[in-house]
Amino acid sequence: MQIKDRINAFIKLGKFLGEINTETNHILKKAEAENGWFTPDNISFALKNWSQALSEENLEQWVAAYNLEEAQPKTVAIIMAGNIPLVGFHDFLSVLITGNKVLAKLSSNDKTLLPYLASHLISVEPRFKDLIEFTEGRLQNFDAVIATGSNNTARYFEYYFGKYPNIIRKNRxxxxxxxxxxxxxxxxxxxxxxxxxxxxxxxxxxxxxxxxxxxxxxxxxxxxxxxxxxxxxxxxxxxxxxxxxxxxxxxxxxxxxxxxxxxxxxxxxxxxxxxxxxxxxxxxxxxxxxxxxxxxxxxxSKAGFTNEVAFGEAQHPQLWDYADGVDTVAFLLKI
The missing domain is CATH 3.40.309.10 (Aldehyde Dehydrogenase; Chain A, domain 2)
Structure with missing residues (x-):
């Protein structure tokens, strides 16, 4: 699958996210029932944000900064947090856009939304089927790890995954x-x-x-x-x-x-x-x-700090605004 194919698939996913009726969609209702913090308003906000982020212009601008040569896909284990809806989607996107395979371990607090989006992504680009796997068991047969959690879980992650190329995120x-x-x-x-x-x-x-x-x-x-x-x-x-x-x-x-x-x-x-x-x-x-x-x-702030974010924009990150300031795509290209 060429990079253009992957980009086109995510553009279609973005359009789909913008068309979801959050009031009647039973999958979203299920996510809300499983997590009381996932209100319809917050789920709708997350979907709208990702719909806007996955535009052709944004995706093209994002990947233009990298040399995404075709290579043998590596399997990247992603251990996802569940504090806000689809909090692990950027890691999911980054792994797939670079031509690698996702092995995702979902948080029990957010185990419905991402598989739902993944199923639609596969429907528009069936070749993703072999590149996406969700597991509830022990992570096995992977080449690198991206794990997000608390300061306490980070120590656990570092102990078990320190021998692999990794990004381990702590509290911020x-x-x-x-x-x-x-x-x-x-x-x-x-x-x-x-x-x-x-x-x-x-x-x-x-x-x-x-x-x-x-x-x-x-x-x-x-x-x-x-x-x-x-x-x-x-x-x-x-x-x-x-x-x-x-x-x-x-x-x-x-x-x-x-x-x-x-x-x-x-x-x-x-x-x-x-x-x-x-x-x-x-x-x-x-x-x-x-x-x-x-x-x-x-x-x-608007006080002139380096890399400050405008008021009201904290929850509207761009694709190139990486968590903890660690460039996920650059990391994936070095595996």
């Missing part, structure tokens, strides 16, 4: 840097970066950096665009629990009845909680962020 979170000069529209977009997928993704903003004496009034006003999130029973259970724990420990909090702001130097805030930290100046903050870059997935 995203941050936003505010200057106090943001417009209301920008702060509303920041709310999207915080609350989309209930804050479960590595590209969700879990911490904000703010200047000393920052006035939170405009920030909290903008957050109200997501006030309906409290109606999700899983979310409100987390909100109530975290609030109770913090109050029992006498932590000072800022609270608007559906989100909690806690001053904290950490990055990984619990669901319904956003950490905040004051900074004395942008230059000192740049040094601090540089020192912690291995914990940060993306930085949302």
């Amino acid at each position: 979170n995203s941050v936003a840097v505010l200057t106090g000069e943001e417009t209301e529209a920008e702060l509303v977009k920041l709310a999207d970066d915080i609350f989309r997928y209930f804050g479960l993704g590595c590209r969700n903003v879990s911490k904000i950096y703010i200047p000393e004496n920052y006035n939170f009034e405009a920030f909290f006003k903008a957050m109200y665009s997501w006030k309906a999130i409290i109606n999700n029973h899983k979310y409100i259970n987390n909100y109530d629990y975290n609030k109770a724990v913090y109050l029992m420990d006498s932590f000072p909090l800022l609270d608007n009845e559906f989100m909690i702001l806690k001053q904290d130097t950490g990055f990984s805030s619990p669901i319904s909680v956003v950490f905040y930290e004051f900074y004395p100046g942008l230059e000192s903050l740049k040094a601090d962020l540089k020192a912690n870059e291995m914990q940060i997935q993306c930085l949302v």
